[in-house]
Amino acid sequence: MSENATENQPVKNKNIWNLVLGILFLGYGAFRLWQKTQMEETDTFGVLLSLVLIGIGIYDLYKYFKGV
Numbered sequence: 001m002s003e004n005a006t007e008n009q010p011v012k013n014k015n016i017w018n019l020v021l022g023i024l025f026l027g028y029g030a031f032r033l034w035q036k037t038q039m040e041e042t043d044t045f046g047v048l049l050s051l052v053l054i055g056i057g058i059y060d061l062y063k064y065f066k067g068v
Contacts, residue, residue: 018064026057 033050036042062068
C-alpha cells in the first residue's frame with residue numbers, strides 16, 4: 001500500500017499578484033530611495049515613504065514564497 005506524499009499535504013495556493021506587487025513595490029521603493037539619496041536636500045517624508053514601499057514589497061514577496 002503506497003501512498004503519494006502529495007495526497008496528504010494541503011495544496012498551497014500561491015497568489016501571483018503577491019509576486020508581481022512585491023517586485024513592483026520593492027523596485028519602485030528602491031528607485032525612489034536612490035533618487036532621494038542623490039538629492040542635496042533630502043525629504044524626510046519621501047525617504048520614509050520609500051522605506052514603507054520597500055517594506056510592503058518585502059512582505060508581499062514573503063507572502064508569495066511562504067504561501068500565506
